[in-house]
Amino acid sequence: MTSINTNVSAMTALQSLSMINNNLDETQNRISTGYRVGAASDNAAYWSIATTMRSDNKALGAVEDALGLGQAKVDTAYTGMKAAIDVVDEIKTKLVAAREPGVDRNKIQSEIAELKNQLTSISESASFSGENWLNFDGAAVTKNVVASFNRSSAGAVSVGTIAIDASAVKLIGNNGAGVPTPADDDGILNKDALIGDDATKIAGNVMDIDISTAVLNQAAVDGAYTTAETVETVIDAMISNVDTALKSMTTAASNLGAAQSRMNIQSEFVSNLRDSIEKGVGTLVDADMTEESTRLKALQTQQQLGVQALSIANSSSQSLMSLFR
Numbered sequence: 001m002t003s004i005n006t007n008v009s010a011m012t013a014l015q016s017l018s019m020i021n022n023n024l025d026e027t028q029n030r031i032s033t034g035y036r037v038g039a040a041s042d043n044a045a046y047w048s049i050a051t052t053m054r055s056d057n058k059a060l061g062a063v064e065d066a067l068g069l070g071q072a073k074v075d076t077a078y079t080g081m082k083a084a085i086d087v088v089d090e091i092k093t094k095l096v097a098a099r100e101p102g103v104d105r106n107k108i109q110s111e112i113a114e115l116k117n118q119l120t121s122i123s124e125s126a127s128f129s130g131e132n133w134l135n136f137d138g139a140a141v142t143k144n145v146v147a148s149f150n151r152s153s154a155g156a157v158s159v160g161t162i163a164i165d166a167s168a169v170k171l172i173g174n175n176g177a178g179v180p181t182p183a184d185d186d187g188i189l190n191k192d193a194l195i196g197d198d199a200t201k202i203a204g205n206v207m208d209i210d211i212s213t214a215v216l217n218q219a220a221v222d223g224a225y226t227t228a229e230t231v232e233t234v235i236d237a238m239i240s241n242v243d244t245a246l247k248s249m250t251t252a253a254s255n256l257g258a259a260q261s262r263m264n265i266q267s268e269f270v271s272n273l274r275d276s277i278e279k280g281v282g283t284l285v286d287a288d289m290t291e292e293s294t295r296l297k298a299l300q301t302q303q304q305l306g307v308q309a310l311s312i313a314n315s316s317s318q319s320l321m322s323l324f325r
Contacts, residue, residue: 009313017306024299030287031296037285046284056157057277059149060270063159067267069129070145070162074263077133077169078256080126084119084134084171085249088189088206091115092242098211099235109211116207119189123171133164134171135187141166147266162266164259169252172207188248206245209238 030036037043037050091112098108123135133143148160170187189206211231 007313010310013306013310013313017303017310020299020302020306024296024303027292027296027299030292031289034287034289035285036287050281050285053277053281056149056151057274057281060274060277063146063149064267064270064274066146067263067270070147071260071263071267073128073131073133073143073145074164074256074259076126076128078253078260080122080134081169081171081249081253081256084122084189085246085253087115087118087122088242088246088249091206091209092239092246095209095211095235095239095242099232099239105211105231112209112211116209119207120172123187123189133166133169136166136170137173145263147263148270162259162262165255169256171249188245188252191245191248206242209242211235211238 029038035042037046040047094108094112094115097103098105120135124132126132126134131143143164143166144161145164146159147162150158150160152158171189172187173190190208191205
């Protein structure tokens with residue numbers, strides 16, 4: 001039936017053109033934003049997952065920064081420890097040289113005194129971001145470096161850390177310039193190691209080594225040593241204590257090296273994990289630009305044909321005029 005009140009063809013063409021325009025707007029929005037799912041209304045489930053994973057990825061970025069800061073602290077401590085090992089090696093060499101009869105031990109002691117000052121300088125300078133692991137006051141200290149951000153299957157989040165025992169790498173405690181006492185939290189270089197079998201004798205730790213004092217004591221000037229103690233015996237004990245300190249320093253440097261290695265591995269893992277999460281989120285919400293460009297071309301063609309069909313449908317009613325001529 002042909003009616004002048006209702007143009008069914010035009011209505012159908014208009015509905016079709018409206019749907020084409022909606023699809024065209026959607027495609028153009030995907031192309032402009034690059035997202036297939038840009039809002040919760042596009043796909044609530046995918047949008048929710050993507051939003052959560054993006055948030056977690058930002059947290060992993062903070063973890064990566066924290067690992068970098070932790071690596072810098074460990075590197076600083078390791079550099080200081082390695083430099084201190086070289087200095088203590090030199091002190092041991094000087095003591096061995098002092099063991100030779102006829103040498104000027106006072107001059108050797110002057111060199112050792114400067115080397116001890118260098119040890120103090122190294123331990124005080126090995127600081128990064130206000131933290132010094134080689135020279136500090138207090139008892140046992142554990143340093144925790146943020147290393148991971150975890151989300152369980154139930155959705156609970158937690159932060160993982162790498163623990164480093166700073167007390168095991170401390171070189172000098174709060175009494176670095178004096179004789180250790182039981183109240184002091186001593187470092188590797190000022191452990192309380194008495195020379196000989198007399199508890200009243202001076203401490204034989206690295207920071208208290210003094211050949212000139214040993215010479216005076218052997219001569220019974222201050223009575224701290226018995227006449228049975230020879231200079232050579234005292235120097236031998238000093239060499240033994242220095243060697244013990246070197247072993248502890250080597251162990252501490254090894255522990256720092258192990259921590260460095262673990263942090264490097266963890267940092268690389270976190271970086272790869274962030275890339276994987278970013279890739280997974282992209283798979284869920286990113287638009288396929290090749291597909292969208294093809295779809296855009298097709299919709300533009302459909303739009304042109306729809307406009308043409310609507311134009312034809314609107315002009316069909318005018319043909320009725322010929323029936324009344």
